[in-house]
């Protein structure tokens with residue numbers, strides 16, 4: 350029973366999640382027997398292949414610049430490889446890239462796909478994939494029936510990296526793409542704009558979420574931030590609403606921060622947010638909902654109304670600092 | 674341009690306790706409030722803006738129960754021209770939904786088909802891409818910005834860390850829309866009420882010529898359960914004043930102030 354992981358890379362670098370995929374893949378082949386395969390596709394990928402080969406039993410290298418940033422061509426090449434090596438399980442990252450490729454590949458191969466898995470294990474020869482749904486409040490076990498190739502994407506940042514080694518063979522394969530695939534044409538990357546405030550450099554972050562309810566309420570948190578000498582950051586919806594600029598967003602599609610204090614106000618704790626702040630030294634969360642997933646990563650929590658607590662807290666900090 | 678927006682109604686669980694049905698296959702729905710899936714609201718807005726700028730029509734489609742018509746009325750109130758519901762109780766997976774939607778879409782005129790990037794309940798991120806494959810048209814996912822040109826669009830996909838990538842995509846195409854692409858207009862309760870008078874076309878699987886076998890799910894939901902309580906935060910409680918005092922003491926203790 351072999352497992353195939355699809356290595357993710359961007360702009361000439363392996364993405365960290367690739368090591369998560371290799372680690373989970375290794376765990377499964379150790380339990381079930383079989384080889385751990387990796388595949389890397391794109392332009393000038395040999396160097397990248399060499400840097401991760403030791404963690405797989407074999408890595409397939411398919412050099413073709415036409416698959417780079419071209420999902421259609423990428424899927425064609427990947428499909429041919431899967432047909433050739435018939436892995437029992439294919440693993441990709443549940444990233445923006447993974448979710449662009451995986452459903453198309455699953456349809457092409459006519460195999461079942463479970464995206465965004467937070468757990469993956471075999472029991473009685475059956476693969477059970479666990480998803481975290483309803484904003485992290487419920488877990489769901491899914492079953493693949495035995496006999497087919499299974500396909501999953503793994504939640505990024507969810508699985509531990511173990512760096513266990515394999516045989517490390519490298520096999521170069523030709524690309525099957527004959528001509529340019531042009532229905533969708535890659536134009537280029539657009540870097541995020543540099544804003545006026547760099548929240549990644551801040552020691553104290555006061556971060557607000559949808560619990561702030563109205564734009565007008567932001568000023569009470571701003572005052573708290575000023576009193577503490579910190580900066581204001583936020584969850585994604587606050588940026589989507591244009592209440593704060595994009596450079597203030599914490600999370601997978603925003604910034605990764607590690608301040609001394611992260612005060613999460615009215616943030617539920619979706620994994621895309623958690624991934625951006627979980628390594629902060631001190632996390633305090635204020636949320637009305639005692640079941641909010643943010644309380645799983647926070648060191649201290651207050652179940653209550655931020656609109657009441659924040660002004661009171663600001664007042665007392667001022668008092669303790671002797672500010673009127 | 675003719676745009677189709679596939680939309681889904683989902684429970685809003687952000688401030689409530691979720692309970693599991695004894696069957697272990699569903700959550701208890703009775704006391705929940707339902708909303709239009711967050712990204713689907715953005716995709717509807719985008720569809721309506723295209724119509725306002727370039728002409729054409731907007732068709733909103735949902736696969737679901739009678740109650741789900743609520744979001745179709747909302748779509749009509751926002752400016753959609755046509756609303757279709759496929760009567761189906763959603764026992765299935767993303768593949769099932771995609772097959773059903775594809776059959777409806779085949780019977781409609783379209784240049785663009787919009788989906789949400791992810792559904793807020795199960796978050797699969799599959800339906801849009803599946804439909805594109807079934808219909809054999811282009812697909813671009815996680816789109817944060819679109820420029821409309823003749824015969825094609827320039828779509829900006831969202832990657833991690835605020836990075837974007839741009840593609841020229843020939844039409845017709847499926848686009849899955851990410852939150853924040855626009856500012857969805859406000860829809861008043863009155864507007865939604867008025868939309869009650871408008872027609873919602875209801876189709877059955879039979880009407881679409883679909884048999885159970887055509888739409889058999891690819892994956893099986895075994896059970897739902899609540900996550901185990903893990904190392905939770907140390908809770909600070911008391912009156913408002915006590916809470917603030919304890920927080921100040923905590924911040925002082927940790928050397929923050």
Ligand SMILES: Cc1cc2nc3c(=O)[nH]c(=O)nc-3n(C[C@H](O)[C@H](O)[C@H](O)COP(=O)(O)OP(=O)(O)OC[C@H]3O[C@@H](n4cnc5c(N)ncnc54)[C@H](O)[C@@H]3O)c2cc1C
Nearest residue numbers: 558559560584585600601602603615616617622637638655
């Ligand atoms: C591809 C992708 C990328 C994403 N990237 C990011 C990202 O980078 N960063 C990010 O943050 N999100 C990201 N998201 C969105 C993420 O999934 C969540 O939707 C988002 O984090 C929710 O934000 P929130 O916690 O502010 O809102 P909600 O989930 O709506 O939570 C609001 C919380 O406020 C609480 N609340 C309400 N009123 C009060 C009150 N008066 N006092 C106290 N508490 C109150 C509620 O109990 C609730 O827990 C991404 C999503 C996708 C699909």
Ligand SMILES: Nc1ncnc2c1ncn2[C@@H]1O[C@H](COP(=O)(O)O)[C@@H](O)[C@H]1O
Nearest residue numbers: 679680736788789791792797798799800
């Ligand atoms: N029952 C449904 N009816 C109409 N559209 C749906 C339905 N389920 C999912 N979709 C669409 O598919 C998108 C992605 O869903 P998912 O693949 O479940 O994450 C949603 O944002 C909707 O646009």
